[in-house]
Amino acid sequence: MKALKLRPFVPSGGDYPRAVQFYTDLGFEKLFTSEELTIFKVDETEFHLQNFHNEELQNNYMLELCVEDLDAWWQHIQKAGIVEKYHLGAKAPQIQPYGKRAIHLIDPAGVLWHITE
Structure with a gap:
């Protein structure tokens, strides 16, 4: 058995067009979009x-x-004005109790993204 990818389905919240624009502004590329679903990609x-x-x-x-x-x-999040434009919560990179350095970013629907290195 070999797994190739895991592609989660992320809820958009009550304003789907706003969520689509948020991820576009964040730097994700739209591979497909419809009224019900948008597939986003960044690198792989x-x-x-x-x-x-x-x-x-x-x-x-x-x-x-x-x-x-x-x-x-x-830097991209700050330069693009993501937090201000979407009135979101975000925490600058810092070491987390579990040992990784992370940005915490809450999307327009309330989903918490841990962006880590």
């Missing part, structure tokens, strides 16, 4: 943004995106 990482709203799920959904240069991601 992909996920499906689903036009789905469930507050309980969204507020408990977390993803880890492992990157090569965490500081470059933080």
